[in-house]
């Protein structure tokens with residue numbers, strides 16, 4: 466992967482706070498479609514952690530399916546909107562404003578982790594993040610991870626313009642996920 470030519474992906478909090486400050490929901494108020502299709506890997510009552518969930522669309526929907534959900538994001542404007550939407554919909558989610566490096570991650574107690582388009586992470590941060598996500602899972606817990614491959618750079622329809630942030634099957638199954646033996650990856 467080409468990391469030498471990548472410009473720094475600076476100040477994520479500022480960038481996302483500005484994006485989420487616009488009226489409405491940047492990615493909609495409905496959950497990610499792929500997450501919706503695969504969420505049956507978890508059963509009502511199970512504990513699921515939603516990583517970098519922005520304005521809360523995924524965590525709220527998971528909670529509406531009867532899961533016990535915690536979610537965090539670095540952008541306080543996004544998390545504030547998630548709180549409002551949760552109140553409107555009468556749903557409870559344990560939201561936090563946190564950087565993924567500073568979040569108080571649970572250890573081996575989650576049935577699931579959902580990480581949908583968390584490609585803000587460069588390779589060193591991704592390795593720390595993936596290690597935390599997998600460590601949060603109890604034995605047999607399931608991780609749902611969705612992200613773009615480098616082909617997305619040809620389509621130019623979103624996602625980081627940095628190849629080093631994108632996923633390959635070998636990267637995700639290999640070096641990025643060295644500690645996957647605790648849980649299962651879908």
Ligand SMILES: C[S@@+](CC[C@H](N)C(=O)[O-])C[C@H]1O[C@@H](n2cnc3c(N)ncnc32)[C@H](O)[C@@H]1O
Nearest residue numbers: 477481492517518519538539540564565581585
């Ligand atoms: C492409 S959005 C995806 C949001 C959400 N997962 C969804 O599917 O709607 C990326 C999210 O990552 C968050 N983010 C960026 N850097 C972060 C960091 N270091 N720690 C936690 N969240 C971060 C942003 O605030 C933003 O909400």
